[in-house]
Amino acid sequence: MSNNTLDPKVRRQVADELGFYVYALLDPRTSVPFYVGKGRGDRFTSHGYEAMYDSESDFDHEVVKSSKVAKIREIRDAGLEPEIWIIRHGMKSDVEYTSVEAACIDLLQSFPVLVTAEGVHRFPNQYLQQLTNARKEASSGNGIMRLTDLIAEMTAPLLSTTMPLLTVTLGGWVETPEGEEMPGGIMRYGYGYKTEWLPSEERKKHYSEIALSASGWWPIRPNEDQKSTIEYAVVIHRGVTRALLRILPGSWVRNPDLKKSAFEYEVVEDGPVFDETVGEFGHREPPRKKGTQNVFYWPRGL
Incomplete structure (x- = not known):
């Protein structure tokens, strides 16, 4: 998905959902950030999409002279576009997003960011081991993400299929070094969803890991009718x-100690059912009622 080919209505929708936000521009050749800014509403196009403008006439005189624009032009002359990362969005006031912007600038001006190897790209929260923090303050879903990934999420079509499904919601990744045995005798050493799987091009490379994570163990006990009716998760x-x-038919396993269930599976990567439920950039789940479990039958109440 190219940022500069987005329909204006899509950009407007994303701008409305971002609220107050702080962003960074990265050099795609090195994955090093070279600018931090803040924006809101219609300023989304004049901040994050500044990299897309084609000529000096698109900028005011002061901006044209800036180091930021010189860097953007250098990147564009190489046939590339700056990466736009949204560091935090959904903030409620000028004071809040100005403070976040200032903290990011202080941090990046105090500690160097290393250049990545050629062909290697950074992903949000890729270097969790760099800090010894035992916990991370909650970002309420508004934490750091690449703009392209946020656009894909915010503009995903609504999941509207009437096909019976098992829906499995994965949270953040959790390591399980001791391992646990899954149906079929497969061992897994973690569950959840890794942030580096968010881009569609990376997600496609890790379907097998995502599938293993989603196959169990869940606090459900499907009856015989549900087992025969629900073919896909x-x-x-x-x-x-x-x-x-x-x-896979007949593959459901019940763990009586955990009081949870798991199943064997085949990954589906294409075809009509895939297009109807996932497709290139995913489908957005309708709003849930508070207290809805992470695993349930679709359509709801099935």
Whole structure:
């Protein structure tokens, strides 16, 4: 998905949903940020999309002379576009987003960001081991993401299929070094959804890991009618479908100690059912009622 080919209505929709936000521009050749700014509403196009303008006439005189624009032009002359990362969005006031912007600028001007190897790209929260923090303050779903990934999420079509499904919502990734055995004798050493899987091009490379994470263990006990009716399970993360599994007939396993169930599966990567439930950029799940479990039958109440 190219930022500069987005329909203006899509940009407007994304701008409305972002609220007050702080962003960074990265050099795609090195993955090093070279500018931090803030924006809101219609300023989305004049901030994050500044990299898309074609001529000096699109900028005011002061901006044309800036180091930022010189860097943008250097990147564009190489046939590339700056990466736009939204560091935090959904803030409510000038004071809040100005403070976040100032903290980001202080941090980046105090500690160097290393250049990545050629062909290697950064992903949000890729270097969790760099800090010894035992916990991270909650970002309420508004934490750092690449703009292209946010656009894909916010503009994903609504999941409207009437096909019976098992929907499995995955949270953030959790390591399980001791491992746990899954149906079929497969061992897994973690569950959840990794942030580096958010871009569609990366998600496609990791369908098998996403599927293994989503196959169990869940506090459900499907009856015989549900087992025969529900052929597919769709994986959801951040409210958007990410992968599709075909539940193998007769593969449901019940763990009486955990009082949870799991199943064997085949990954589905294309075809009519895949297009109807996941597709290129996922489908957005309709708003849930408060207290809805992470695993339930679709359509709801099935």
